[in-house]
Amino acid sequence: MNFFLEIKENIVISYKAIIAHKMRSFLATLGIVIGITAVTLMQTAIEGINRAFESSIASVGADVLYVQKFEWFGTEDFEYYRNRKDLTMQHFEYLKKNSQTAVSICPSVATAQTVKYGSLDLENVFVIGSTDEYQKTLGVNMDDGRFFTAKESEGGYPVCAIGMDVKNAFFQNVNPIGKDIKVGSYSFRVVGVIEKQGSMLGLFSLDNRIIIPIERFFKQFGTKRSLSINVKAMDVNNLDETKEEVTSIMRKARKVPIGNKSDFGVNQQSAFRDTYNQLTSLIKIIGLLITSLSLVVGSVGIANIMFVSVKERTKEIGIRKAIGAKRRTILMQFLVESTVICLLGGIIGLMIAFPISLIIDAFVLPTAMPLWVVVLGLFISLLFGVLSGFFPAYNAAKMDPVDSLRYE
Amino acid sequence: MNLIQIRNITKVYDMGEEKLYALRGVDLDIGQNEYIAIMGPSGSGKSTLMNIIGCLDTPTSGDYILNGKDVHEMDDDELAAIRNKEIGFVFQTFNLLPRSDALHNVELPLIYSGLNKSERIKKAEESLVNVGLGDRMKHKPNELSGGQRQRVAVARALVNNPSIILADEPTGNLDTRTGEEIMALFKELNLKGNTIIIVTHEEDIAKHANRIVKIRDGKIESDTSKKKAE
Ligand SMILES: Nc1ncnc2c1ncn2[C@@H]1O[C@H](COP(=O)(O)OP(=O)(O)OP(=O)(O)O)[C@@H](O)[C@H]1O
Ligand SMILES: [Mg+2]
Numbered sequence: 096m097n098f099f100l101e102i103k104e105n106i107v108i109s110y111k112a113i114i115a116h117k118m119r120s121f122l123a124t125l126g127i128v129i130g131i132t133a134v135t136l137m138q139t140a141i142e143g144i145n146r147a148f149e150s151s152i153a154s155v156g157a158d159v160l161y162v163q164k165f166e167w168f169g170t171e172d173f174e175y176y177r178n179r180k181d182l183t184m185q186h187f188e189y190l191k192k193n194s195q196t197a198v199s200i201c202p203s204v205a206t207a208q209t210v211k212y213g214s215l216d217l218e219n220v221f222v223i224g225s226t227d228e229y230q231k232t233l234g235v236n237m238d239d240g241r242f243f244t245a246k247e248s249e250g251g252y253p254v255c256a257i258g259m260d261v262k263n264a265f266f267q268n269v270n271p272i273g274k275d276i277k278v279g280s281y282s283f284r285v286v287g288v289i290e291k292q293g294s295m296l297g298l299f300s301l302d303n304r305i306i307i308p309i310e311r312f313f314k315q316f317g318t319k320r321s322l323s324i325n326v327k328a329m330d331v332n333n334l335d336e337t338k339e340e341v342t343s344i345m346r347k348a349r350k351v352p353i354g355n356k357s358d359f360g361v362n363q364q365s366a367f368r369d370t371y372n373q374l375t376s377l378i379k380i381i382g383l384l385i386t387s388l389s390l391v392v393g394s395v396g397i398a399n400i401m402f403v404s405v406k407e408r409t410k411e412i413g414i415r416k417a418i419g420a421k422r423r424t425i426l427m428q429f430l431v432e433s434t435v436i437c438l439l440g441g442i443i444g445l446m447i448a449f450p451i452s453l454i455i456d457a458f459v460l461p462t463a464m465p466l467w468v469v470v471l472g473l474f475i476s477l478l479f480g481v482l483s484g485f486f487p488a489y490n491a492a493k494m495d496p497v498d499s500l501r502y503e
Numbered sequence: 504m505n506l507i508q509i510r511n512i513t514k515v516y517d518m519g520e521e522k523l524y525a526l527r528g529v530d531l532d533i534g535q536n537e538y539i540a541i542m543g544p545s546g547s548g549k550s551t552l553m554n555i556i557g558c559l560d561t562p563t564s565g566d567y568i569l570n571g572k573d574v575h576e577m578d579d580d581e582l583a584a585i586r587n588k589e590i591g592f593v594f595q596t597f598n599l600l601p602r603s604d605a606l607h608n609v610e611l612p613l614i615y616s617g618l619n620k621s622e623r624i625k626k627a628e629e630s631l632v633n634v635g636l637g638d639r640m641k642h643k644p645n646e647l648s649g650g651q652r653q654r655v656a657v658a659r660a661l662v663n664n665p666s667i668i669l670a671d672e673p674t675g676n677l678d679t680r681t682g683e684e685i686m687a688l689f690k691e692l693n694l695k696g697n698t699i700i701i702v703t704h705e706e707d708i709a710k711h712a713n714r715i716v717k718i719r720d721g722k723i724e725s726d727t728s729k730k731k732a733e
Contacts, residue, residue: 413598418612419616
């Protein structure tokens with residue numbers, strides 16, 4: 096008999112059998128419902144966390160190297176780092192002069208300050224000192240106005256570009272360009288507003304900052320802080336090459352003896368990514384264990400019900416065999432039945448998970464149930480349907496026709 | 504060559520301690536278009552023999568040649584195909600699917616022979632009309648009388664045009680009048696060329712047949728053909 100015809104007939108048969116035992120079928124599939132709900136919600140949550148991470152990490156820039164006193168995720172003992180010297184403007188200038196593969200380089204240094212405008216004030220604003228190349232190096236886009244110029248940067252003019260949070264705090268209905276804001280007792284003229292950047296993993300805002308010429312920063316806040324030297328590579332695919340070049344120039348600048356380890360860190364986005372992946376893979380494994388456990392429990396439930404169903408329908412199996420059903424046909428009949436039950440469970444699970452994912456999206460973190468999760472959910476229910484139906488169906492298929500006809 | 508050739512067939516049930524001999528060496532030849540009644544006391548092995556003839560069961564030893572083919576050589580699927588196409592079974596207890604209506608019950612053998620839906624419906628309807636149930640197609644077994652149920656079973660047995668009809672006490676659960684109706688159906692089929700084998704306890708039923716085989720204790724006791732009444 097034609098395979099698809101057989102499947103079609105069997106779907107009709109299993110539909111009737113399920114309708115005849117609605118409650119039992121529903122209870123049987125409950126485990127699968129819970130399992131699929133868990134699987135899809137977990138994947139949806141992971142998707143959400145991934146999205147949050149991706150949008151956060153975008154601000155770090157895939158093609159930017161951050162030369163700093165310390166490595167971001169250093170694993171050595173504190174002793175190892177303790178005696179490192181600060182990074183200074185001399186290092187920056189030496190690197191800028193010698194690098195061939197960098198498109199642009201800027202130094203940066205930061206402090207948290209209270210910023211005031213008129214009677215309003217905003218605490219803990221990130222005040223960053225840098226050069227005009229900051230814009231190009233870190234890919235800053237302006238929402239309004241402009242970034243400060245090379246001339247303003249070199250001359251240490253009291254000008255600033257402000258982040259969106261600062262604008263929203265001070266200039267709700269006013270054009271901020273040309274206004275003076277105060278950091279400590281010094282005035283800075285606003286020349287531009289930086290486009291909204293969002294937040295880092297939802298923890299702290301990247302818009303709560305102002306950027307001023309680094310010369311001005313030194314005058315006002317001193318030169319004791321170690322710099323971050325930010326290097327934008329010509330080509331993101333040749334980042335490693337740039338990294339090598341930067342490392343060797345910096346070693347020369349800092350006179351690191353050959354054979355010694357570098358006394359500075361060359362940081363990049365992938366450090367975040369690696370750490371993130373380590374963290375989430377643990378979460379994923381635990382989640383997978385929990386959800387597959389619930390699926391296994393669910394499939395035991397289905398198998399159990401299928402055994403009962405086969406036993407109950409022994410006579411029916413005998414009749415079908417007596418009039419010509421082959422073993423395979425009977426096997427298929429019960430496999431299809433358990434698969435249909437599991438699929439229904441999967442669909443119910445998805446129908447429960449979907450609105451919950453919308454709630455998560457609205458209130459917890461931006462996410463969406465990706466299509467592949469839906470497909471995965473259906474595929475898993477299909478798989479478990481076949482797995483849990485196999486032994487009962489095999490039992491049915493190998494029943495002796497005479498014995499089963501006699502069964503009451 | 505005979506349609507059915509049975510040689511020294513035995514059927515032994517292993518009951519642990521002792522063995523139970525349901526058939527102890529049966530020889531039987533049945534030709535095309537015969538009408539045979541198998542009779543005998545309860546437990547003598549009639550149903551066992553019928554099940555073997557119908558390829559539902561296999562003998563413990565002996566040979567069974569059906570239509571020139573050695574049944575012993577066939578695997579499960581081939582036996583299923585024979586039951587589907589060559590043989591129509593009618594049981595004492597009807598053995599209809601309780602949740603399916605008459606039409607679907609009759610359609611079932613055609614599903615297993617892989618016919619498409621429209622052909623199936625057409626043949627099943629024809630078959631039901633033939634047994635006089637054209638107006639009961641959508642009825643489920645529990646909405647039909649015993650005689651009607653048995654006629655559904657006959658329609659099912661006939662729907663695939665089998666050459667052999669096997670009926671194991673087809674009238675056992677019916678009153679005399681309905682029993683006679685079923686027997687009339689068989690007579691008609693026999694006249695059309697089908698080979699018919701029925702098991703019965705009742706002389707009245709057996710007299711419809713042209714040949715009566717009596718079994719006792721798993722052996723053939725007598726085998727008498729009566730001259731066809733011209
Ligand atoms: N599955 C089985 N296991 C053990 N013994 C069996 C089995 N099937 C039949 N028998 C035995 O085989 C013998 C023949 O049984 P069978 O059903 O063929 O008798 P029968 O002639 O059809 O009787 P009845 O007229 O009562 O239907 C009986 O003694 C019965 O107990
Ligand atoms: Mg019997």
